[in-house]
Amino acid sequence: MTVNTQPVAERPDPRAYGLPVVEQDQIPDELRSLVDGVRNLVDAVSNTEADSATLAEADAAVRALNDRLNAARREVGTMVRRTMGDGTDEFGTITNVVAGTTNPAAPPLDLEHVEGGVQGTVTLNTTYQGPPGLVHGGWIAALLDQAVGSASAVETSPGMTAKLEVNYRQPTPLFTPLEISARVRSTERRKVYVTGQIRAHGQVTAEAEALMIRIPMDEG
Numbered sequence: 001m002t003v004n005t006q007p008v009a010e011r012p013d014p015r016a017y018g019l020p021v022v023e024q025d026q027i028p029d030e031l032r033s034l035v036d037g038v039r040n041l042v043d044a045v046s047n048t049e050a051d052s053a054t055l056a057e058a059d060a061a062v063r064a065l066n067d068r069l070n071a072a073r074r075e076v077g078t079m080v081r082r083t084m085g086d087g088t089d090e091f092g093t094i095t096n097v098v099a100g101t102t103n104p105a106a107p108p109l110d111l112e113h114v115e116g117g118v119q120g121t122v123t124l125n126t127t128y129q130g131p132p133g134l135v136h137g138g139w140i141a142a143l144l145d146q147a148v149g150s151a152s153a154v155e156t157s158p159g160m161t162a163k164l165e166v167n168y169r170q171p172t173p174l175f176t177p178l179e180i181s182a183r184v185r186s187t188e189r190r191k192v193y194v195t196g197q198i199r200a201h202g203q204v205t206a207e208a209e210a211l212m213i214r215i216p217m218d219e220g
């Protein structure tokens, strides 16, 4: 296996590409709490059987909140820098739909750097439902895409997914802690070959093989 790891200092800084960067630990607690509340709101709205009067009241309250929050919006492409438990830095888009810190549509997934890649745990509610009681296949692919991308970024340098093959081995259940992991297997110039798995109750429910292409940088 060839793995050409690079020191963090040589990874590209999004500011060099004109993208704003927010430090993860400077995101206000009130925003984190709001994100969590809206995540629960989406689940509540998806499943509610409330009466019409309650629905009309909730609708008006949500529309008023939208107006207030939209008065001050971030720039599209805003990045967040977070430091993982082992001190590794990672940049990601702040509204990333799978792991964005400020995106209530994103499940509460934190991937940590481990030897050779990343791992994390997430429990999904009905927002992510496909078949009854089960995770939607598109979301399974999205979780694996994020994991292989993150593994490639922290083990080598950030890139784009060029190929992602998902093998759905078992149904993936809702309301169950899912272990998500990905490992870099080999690299060849800008190509990074990565595998990923999702496990429920210790059993693999889905696995992926991916090819990431690293963003070109001056590497001599």
Ligand SMILES: CCCCCCCCCC(=O)SCCNC(=O)CCNC(=O)[C@H](O)C(C)(C)COP(=O)(O)OP(=O)(O)OC[C@H]1O[C@@H](n2cnc3c(N)ncnc32)[C@H](O)[C@@H]1OP(=O)(O)O
Pocket (backbone or CB within 6 Å): 090, 091, 092, 145, 146, 147, 149, 150, 153, 158, 159, 160, 161, 162, 163, 188, 189, 190, 191, 211, 213
């Ligand atoms: C940072 C924090 C963590 C973030 C995690 C984020 C996870 C989410 C990741 C995504 O979802 S990314 C979004 C989905 N992916 C895309 O939209 C990618 C769309 N495709 C592209 O933008 C370009 O095709 C791509 C950047 C993948 C490659 O274009 P390049 O012009 O940079 O590549 P180039 O043509 O120079 O080829 C470089 C090498 O890669 C190979 N290659 C490129 N595309 C390939 C492909 N599709 N399949 C197989 N091989 C491919 C190519 O043959 C060559 O191999 P060699 O080094 O052997 O010559």
